Amino acid sequence: MKQLTVISGKGGTGKTTITAAFAALAQNHVMADGDVDAADLHLILTPHIKRGKEFYGGRAPSLDKDKCDQCGICMEVCRFDAIHNFTRDPISCEGCGLCMHACPTGAIKMGEKLSGYWFISDTRFGPMVHARLGIAEENSGKLVTLVRQQARLIAEDENKDLIIIDGPPGIGCPVIAALTGVTLVLAVTEPTLSGIHDLERVLDVAKHFNVPAMVCVNKCDINPENTRKIEDYCQDKNIEVVGEIPYDPVVTKAMVERQALVEYDSGIVAEIIKKMWEKIEAKLQDGLKG
Amino acid sequence: MIISIASGKGGTGKTTVAVNLALSLKDAQYMDCDVEEPNGHLFLKPQIEDSISVGIPVPEVDKSRCTYCGECVRVCEFNAIVVIKQKVLIFPELCHGCGGCSYICPVGAIEEVEREIGIIEKGKAGNIEFVHGILNVGEPMAPPLIRTEKRFINNHKTVIIDSSPGTSCPVVQAVKGSDFCLLVTEPTPFGLNDLKLAVEMVRKLGIPLGLLINCSDIGDRKVWQYCETEKIPILLEIPADRRIAEAYSRGIPLLEELPENKKRFQELYYEIEKEGRRRENEATDCNQW
Ligand code: SF4
């Protein structure tokens, strides 16, 4: 089974727009939204939820006030400065549980913490697994891993040979969870200084985890000179630039209509994305690991 | 006054707003807390004067003392320690540095050593005091780096904190403790969806908030409708302008390219101050067990 993750270094580069277009173009695949912090893919794919489940991402302490002697030891041992005046700030708390172990009266207990939800859905482009992490919750990496696992199970069950993952922005734990072990990564970038900077960092992450990468430059005509810089950089690193998409308001229009770009329009941008998809498909088939 | 800039989703112009707000003030400190992808320096081009390595304490086991009792494994909530037969394995990238293992170890076999997760650089960009954090590549622990970075907040200045996109732990860490949070969005379905999440986050933190709508003439009008029902003040609208996008792509701050905007950003600051004062008393307490 092949897995493709679309990532972006920074957000807002058009990653989800491109992922949604791939969803419409691919055959026999499962979609996974790995951007669990700010999932957007559902806005275009309008999933029909078949099954939803809670996600317990970690544990959190709770205090039994009757047993508490107010000795203050929990406060002293907590390295995250999460306990003040015998109340706990859930945002600072890392859930390490040291307070529980240190408490001499056994007043603190660790319990499961509901951190979000995940869903299995039907879309007009086939099955989709997506999730919603609670606000300010940790462990988005774990939730991404769970979403990927479920997508894999569905793929095995229904004999699908490809999983397309919409990745989260950044280079931190959720991104790592979204790209480890996949067949191919597509990094979407913009020809801006920050875009180049972020692209370099995210390609480093892909390399660090040994995943082959391809690059797509969105809004390539905003700064042709930077687009050329990206081409040069990629050539240097032996990474193929598979698509260059010019700025076009049609992209926003398709989004407002909640359609994948290739459904909404058949103009130049749609053409470029189709060509890009053909190349990616070929690369996925092309004897890569997975 | 500490003003954090957040956006729910990336690419809405958050860094542009943070950088230009800092540039329009006389006494700003700009702090880039988007440690995974810090970009502010590309525009402010600061002179870096100081670089500080940031680490978290991770355990190291003294083999000669360890009895392989497995107590450390039992306390570690993050599965960062494993004991197999006569061996203790440590997975430093899973470790949160809580110190639980060394605290609990009955024979004192665990010592803590620093593991670098990133660096903080400080410097000057004209009148602006500049700070940013850079997370090491392949490193999952952004929040502790942000936490350390925020110790460099200069309370004598107007502090502008640039946060990462999203609503997860790094953003919360960045936004927490600020006096006002300015959310930047684009009026599209993606923008609105992510804005709602960001609003939920900022409200949970009990911080007054306002909105800046970037590329205000693309997309639809749903963001305005939402703000009206939710009573969120819209402090500034910036229409899409190819000149802004091009200046951005070359790393040139908007105020340098189109200086006539300076006044708008100063007014924005004035509005923020006003809103911040007005809502001071509404701040909620979010402590609980
Ligand atoms: S679980 Fe850890 S971080 Fe949370 S309050 Fe207890 S000691 Fe502090």
Ligand code: SF4
């Ligand atoms: S310091 Fe805390 S998180 Fe790290 S290994 Fe020890 S118990 Fe686990």
